Amino acid sequence: PEQGWALLHLLLVATFTQAEEQVCTQRGDPENPQLVKNGDIMLGGLFSFHTNWRERENTYMEKPLPLQCTSLNFREFQLAQAMLFAIEEINNSSDLLPGVSLGYKIYDTCGSIARSVRVALSLVNSNEMVASPAEKCTRPAQVQAIMGETSSSPCTAIATVMGPFHIPLISHFATCACLSDKIKYPSFLRTIPSDYYQSRALAHLVKHFGWTWVGAVRSNEDYGNNGMATFIETAQHLGICVEYSVSFFRTDPSDKIQKIIDIIKASTSKVIVTFLSHMDLDVLLHELSGHNLTGYQWVGTEAWIFDSQTAEGDINHILDGAIGLSIPQAYVTGLREFMLDVRPLNSSNADLFTEFWEALFSCKFRLSKSTEILRECTGEEDINGVENSFTDMSLMPIFNNVYKGVYAVAHALHNILGCNKTCDENKQLDPFTILQHLKTINFKTKEGDEVYFNENGDPTATYEIINWQPGENGMVDFVTVGLYDASLPADKKLNLTNNALIWTQNSMEVPVSVCSETCPPGTRKVLQKGKPVCCHDCVKCAEGEISNTTDSVTCVRCPLETWSNEARDACVKKEAVFLSYGEIMGALLTAASLFGTCLTAIVTVIFFRYRKTPLVRANNSELSFLLLFSLTLCFLCSLTFIGEPSEWSCMLRHTAFGITFVLCLSCVLGKTIVVLMAFKATLPGRNMMKWFGPTQQRLSVLTFTVVQVLICILWLTISPPFPFRNFKEIKDKVILECSLGSAVGFWSVLGYIGLLAALCFTLAFLARKLPDNFNEAKFITFSMLIFCAVWITFIPAYVSSPGKLSVAVEIFAILASTFGLLFCIFIPKCYVMLLKPEKNTKKNMMGK
Numbered sequence: 001p002e003q004g005w006a007l008l009h010l011l012l013v014a015t016f017t018q019a020e021e022q023v024c025t026q027r028g029d030p031e032n033p034q035l036v037k038n039g040d041i042m043l044g045g046l047f048s049f050h051t052n053w054r055e056r057e058n059t060y061m062e063k064p065l066p067l068q069c070t071s072l073n074f075r076e077f078q079l080a081q082a083m084l085f086a087i088e089e090i091n092n093s094s095d096l097l098p099g100v101s102l103g104y105k106i107y108d109t110c111g112s113i114a115r116s117v118r119v120a121l122s123l124v125n126s127n128e129m130v131a132s133p134a135e136k137c138t139r140p141a142q143v144q145a146i147m148g149e150t151s152s153s154p155c156t157a158i159a160t161v162m163g164p165f166h167i168p169l170i171s172h173f174a175t176c177a178c179l180s181d182k183i184k185y186p187s188f189l190r191t192i193p194s195d196y197y198q199s200r201a202l203a204h205l206v207k208h209f210g211w212t213w214v215g216a217v218r219s220n221e222d223y224g225n226n227g228m229a230t231f232i233e234t235a236q237h238l239g240i241c242v243e244y245s246v247s248f249f250r251t252d253p254s255d256k257i258q259k260i261i262d263i264i265k266a267s268t269s270k271v272i273v274t275f276l277s278h279m280d281l282d283v284l285l286h287e288l289s290g291h292n293l294t295g296y297q298w299v300g301t302e303a304w305i306f307d308s309q310t311a312e313g314d315i316n317h318i319l320d321g322a323i324g325l326s327i328p329q330a331y332v333t334g335l336r337e338f339m340l341d342v343r344p345l346n347s348s349n350a351d352l353f354t355e356f357w358e359a360l361f362s363c364k365f366r367l368s369k370s371t372e373i374l375r376e377c378t379g380e381e382d383i384n385g386v387e388n389s390f391t392d393m394s395l396m397p398i399f400n401n402v403y404k405g406v407y408a409v410a411h412a413l414h415n416i417l418g419c420n421k422t423c424d425e426n427k428q429l430d431p432f433t434i435l436q437h438l439k440t441i442n443f444k445t446k447e448g449d450e451v452y453f454n455e456n457g458d459p460t461a462t463y464e465i466i467n468w469q470p471g472e473n474g475m476v477d478f479v480t481v482g483l484y485d486a487s488l489p490a491d492k493k494l495n496l497t498n499n500a501l502i503w504t505q506n507s508m509e510v511p512v513s514v515c516s517e518t519c520p521p522g523t524r525k526v527l528q529k530g531k532p533v534c535c536h537d538c539v540k541c542a543e544g545e546i547s548n549t550t551d552s553v554t555c556v557r558c559p560l561e562t563w564s565n566e567a568r569d570a571c572v573k574k575e576a577v578f579l580s581y582g583e584i585m586g587a588l589l590t591a592a593s594l595f596g597t598c599l600t601a602i603v604t605v606i607f608f609r610y611r612k613t614p615l616v617r618a619n620n621s622e623l624s625f626l627l628l629f630s631l632t633l634c635f636l637c638s639l640t641f642i643g644e645p646s647e648w649s650c651m652l653r654h655t656a657f658g659i660t661f662v663l664c665l666s667c668v669l670g671k672t673i674v675v676l677m678a679f680k681a682t683l684p685g686r687n688m689m690k691w692f693g694p695t696q697q698r699l700s701v702l703t704f705t706v707v708q709v710l711i712c713i714l715w716l717t718i719s720p721p722f723p724f725r726n727f728k729e730i731k732d733k734v735i736l737e738c739s740l741g742s743a744v745g746f747w748s749v750l751g752y753i754g755l756l757a758a759l760c761f762t763l764a765f766l767a768r769k770l771p772d773n774f775n776e777a778k779f780i781t782f783s784m785l786i787f788c789a790v791w792i793t794f795i796p797a798y799v800s801s802p803g804k805l806s807v808a809v810e811i812f813a814i815l816a817s818t819f820g821l822l823f824c825i826f827i828p829k830c831y832v833m834l835l836k837p838e839k840n841t842k843k844n845m846m847g848k
Contacts, residue, residue: 029066031107031122034352035080035345039091039103041413041429043406044123045083046116046148046158047076049108049352051279052251069110072359074390075309076150079172080106081339082399083147086406088338096407097414100423105143108352109154111279116154117161120146124165141167144434145409147402151277152176152223159185166432170408172401175302176222177230180456187435189457191401191408192327195223195275197461197486198301199230201325202273204494205465205484206299207238211271212534213515214240214299215264217284218275220247227275227301241515241534243269250283257287264293271297271513278304282313289316297504297511300324305466308394311476320470321503325463325484330400331447336393340383357381360390394478404451412437461486469502521548522568524555541568544731561725563732574727578736579642579804579811586642589811596635596819603826604628610833614841623674623697627667628826633660634818638811650721650738655712657814658749662708664821665756666701671825672763672780673700708752715745726803735803754791760784783824790817 034049050069058064087102107119124141145168149155155174162169163186170189171179177196179188206214216232218224224247232242244267246260264272274281281304298319304310305324314320342360345353358364363377383391393399412434417423442452453459465482482496503511519525519538524547528535541547541555546564558564558571565572579586607624610616616624637660640653674697719742726735740746761784794813801809832839 028118031119033105033122034108035084035104035106037087037103039087039101040425041100042103042105042143043083043087043409044120044143044146044148045080045104045106046109046120046123046146046154047080047106048073048111048150049076049080049356050110053110053112067110067112067115069108072355074360074388075395077345077356077390078339078395078399079150079402081342082332082335082402083406085332085335085338086403086410089334090407090410096410097417097419098422100413100417100419100425102410109149111151113154113157116149117157120158120161124162124167140429141165141431143167144413144429144431145170145438147172147405147409149174151221152179152226153221155179155188156185156222159188163187166435168409168431168435168438170405170438172405173303173398174223176226178222178226180458182456187431189405189408189438189453191404191451191459192302192398193461193463193486194456194458195227195301196230198325198463199227199275200234201461201463201484201486201494202231202299202301203234203238203240205323205325206235206240206271206273208494208496209510211297211511211513212240213269213513214242214271214273215267215269216242216245216273216275217260217264218245218247219277219280220249220252221277223277223303224275224280228273231273231275239534241532242273243267243515243532248280248284250277250280254287257284260284261287261291261293264296265291268515269513270295270511271299273299274304275301276303278307278310281310285310285314285316285318288318294318294320295504297513298322298324302326302463305468306394306397306478308392308476308478309389311468311478314476317505319468320506321501322468323481323501324466326466326478327397327401328462328464329480330397330449332396332400332403333446335396335399335403339393339399340391342383360388361386400447400449404445404449407443407445408438408441408451408453409434411441411443415441465496467501470506519551520569521546521550521552523547524552546571560727561734574732574734576644576736577730577733577803578644579807580644581642585804585808589808589815590639590642592815593635593638593811596815596822597632600628600632600635600822603822603830604632606830606833607826613833615829615832615839622694623667623670623701624826626701627664627671627821630660630664630667631818631822634664634814638814641807641811641814645723645736645738647723650723651716653738654721654740654746654749655716657810658712658753659705659708661753661814661817662756663701663705664818665753665760666704668780668784668821668825669704669756669760669763670697670700672760673697676763676766704756708749711745711748711752715742715749718742719745721746729802733803737803737807750791754788757784757787757791761788779824779828783821786820786824787817790820 035045050071051073052069052071054068054070056065056068083104083106087104090096091101105123107122109116109119123143123146146158146162147170149158149171150173152174153176155169155171156176156179159169159179163184166187168187168189170191172191174190175192175195175198177194177199179185179190180194180196214235216228218228228245228247232245235242244263246263248257248260276284281300294317296318298321300319300322302325305322306326311319342353342356345356354365357379358377360383361377361381362374363381364374365377365379413429414423415437416429416433417425417427439453439455439457442450444450451459463484464480465484467479467481469477469479471477481501482494484494486493501508501510503509515532515535516528516537519536523538523540525536526539527533528537541564544564545555545557546568547555548569555568561574562571563574564570579589581587581590604625607616607621607628611621633656637653637656640649640656643649721738721741724737724739726737729735761781764778764781764784790813794809797809798806798813
């Protein structure tokens, strides 16, 4: 970089000097300042008194004529007046630079970057065509500092040229963040914050109101391009998407601006973020006036958001409800009165003053036939009788920036000259020393504003948030609704203090500008293919998953013991499922169990009542009563399967079932053996009953039952059943069931029961041909057939039934087999005892 600056320096010196006989000849025509006043120390000023110029076609055959400037700009006159006011105030002060007068040379740049560089070089050099041979070609600059320019692009060009000479350039309104680069622009300073902060503040403001889908329009210059680039970068980090970003310059042809209007019309975003100069915005508004483009929320920068001239030009109310950032309000005592006293301007440039006076009062000093509609100027017009952009003081914060810039130079000079009551007038001044002192100054103006520059030559960044609200007589009120302070922590930088905001079309509701609606809790975002990240679809979370925040990217699976609710925004505890007494199935099975118990009790009473009859005595009454007791236990053990499983109920239900059924089958087996022995005992020479008398019958029942008890004890000792929460069977419910513990133990219990049932069935089948009147064997055979059928079908049904249905299947098998035994063995006998007593005789029993 240092070699580059040296080369530039060399080229500039070579361009404006000629080293023949130590005579320096100026190239080109001299540039005379529009406003000038001599002083001990001279300051330069660059302002665009005109905003445009008349285009000419260059033939390249002759020297181009000077620019013919057009479109007088009252705002720049105000800025120049602010500079003159500060110089006048300093010259009249006895505390600051006593005995030293400040002078000025102010040029009109006409809004042209090329002219800005040209007149800046004129401020550095004198307007002498030929320097005297005795003088060196290199000499001190004519001005010690330059105030201006208003826009960023001219400032970048001027600062590039002035940088190698270290001449301070202090801008009051050039906000481009690029100008903070002290390598490229070492001598540039400013009294307005950098767009580095404003762009980020705008992005946070847009995010605050939930606008995630916006359009962007910018000036095609350094101010707009750099500012918008920083805004878009920050916006993307904040989750804001820019639907379109277009640029133009006020001198562009109308068809290019028409394309921008077409893009805005075709867009779906309702918020337009602008980085436009007020001049570019005026051109855009003029083009928009022919289109119905109301209803858009405009977000602006300090360039136009508090500009009353822009508000007056918005005759179609396109910008109604606009919101944006501005530099804080300010007031400079005496500035308004000084500014409105324009007659001193006449002493510098009569032609410029005449043009200014005619534009200010809408009159002409010399009327022609084409200007009959205008009145003739008298020169005695009273400025207090007009209202226009020159008399409007809404731009006082910018005027204050000019004021602070002049005072910054004065304080630096004051320190360099060692001023106390007097200043050292013999001290040689050079721009580099002034620049170094400018970087370290820190003072307060008479209004209490603190002035200093950071390492980048920028002031501290503080913005007011301005909202356009309807005022009286159709005027716009610039209402301060908040503050943005870049020096505060991130969560406290943006502070909205006024909630009474007015939005586009004077609405009280915050506009909505999103590509896709916010995804509510219970859904997740799915990006739309080929579109920005702000465009998405909302997909409901799958079962068992939730999202409890808006715009969730993913759904979170619920913990094992919980399940998603219907809205998918919370995990709720899974419903516990078990066969309870309160549900219909449980109630029916309970009723069937109690009915069987009662029926067994009735049969027992009947048998007890007729215990001495031949029918009861012939069927081994002791085994019959023991069988009835075991059937009662079988009916009651089914109740242990109903209700919430516990550690004890799980161990009880299977063991009780296994032991009671073995007891029951042992009794049936005993009765079957008794029938067979009784039949065999009737044969000559046989005495079989002595081998299977009452004692042997009791021992057989006890033995068979003890075997099952031992199996159950081993099962409970090694791996007993236990309560188990089954989360896999039904996804949204938890099944409370009893785990078998040891499957071997369970199937051993069932296998032993099956073995006894098969043995009973076989023996009963062998005894099926006993005499007809002695029908015990037939009934036992039929009951065993039912018993085996029930339990054979039970196995596949039990294995395939989910959850509590498997418990119901087991209860049903217990009740069905028990009812089968009860009905097949005891009901026929009860029928005979109660309804056919004539058959309940020994003779009938011994028939055939």
